[in-house]
Amino acid sequence: MINTIDPSKDVDGFHPMNVGKMVSGLPAFLPATPYGIMLMLEHYNIETKGKHAVVIGRSHIVGTPVSILLSRNSNPGNCTVTLCHSHTKNLREICLQADIVVAAVGRPHFVTGDMVKEGAVVVDVGIHRIPDETKKSGFRLVGDVNYAEVAPKASFITPVPGGVGPMTIAALLKNTYQAAIGQKGNQN
């Protein structure tokens, strides 16, 4: 199905043409969540050069592309990246070596305080509804990171909600705008 999308309108950046361009470092529509994370790191002047980034999760929409973008020769970028998944051994030890942790695991509160070193930058991609009787809705949103445990140790941490989610929307709108401009250009 993705192959049927016109790559010039592929604002999610999932078409193999755009994925290939991204891997090659060529201009491309970048997947919205990883793109949003890179925009956020840039906006807050987070130093990434030479840092060890540990990405937990290797999905095609988040983990794998963010690991590629963080390792590219760019700013933000130039990280040494370790990409972890469900078969990774000693995940806690690996995470403790991370200057930057990107959690895209899909499990609520997966990253705990004992997995993160002092001063680390923590990007929480996960989003989950968990039951909460104190809320009118009966639930609240949490991420893949145990915020209460990790925030006191982190130098920078994204909240859930209000962190990566809105950045994903902003990046998608940016891609859509750029696609529209490109389309206009083609018509002219």
Ligand SMILES: NC(=O)c1ccc[n+]([C@@H]2O[C@H](COP(=O)([O-])OP(=O)(O)OC[C@H]3O[C@@H](n4cnc5c(N)ncnc54)[C@H](OP(=O)(O)O)[C@@H]3O)[C@@H](O)[C@H]2O)c1
């Ligand atoms: N905020 C946003 O805008 C946004 C956007 C997209 C996704 N999300 C959220 O981000 C989370 C991840 O999404 P996704 O689509 O990337 O999820 P996904 O496709 O389910 O991928 C999860 C990844 O985590 C790995 N994993 C699972 N259990 C693990 C474990 N115990 N140890 C280490 N790695 C483990 C999996 O490994 P294997 O490959 O070995 O199975 C897989 O690579 C979800 O909560 C999703 O709702 C948020």
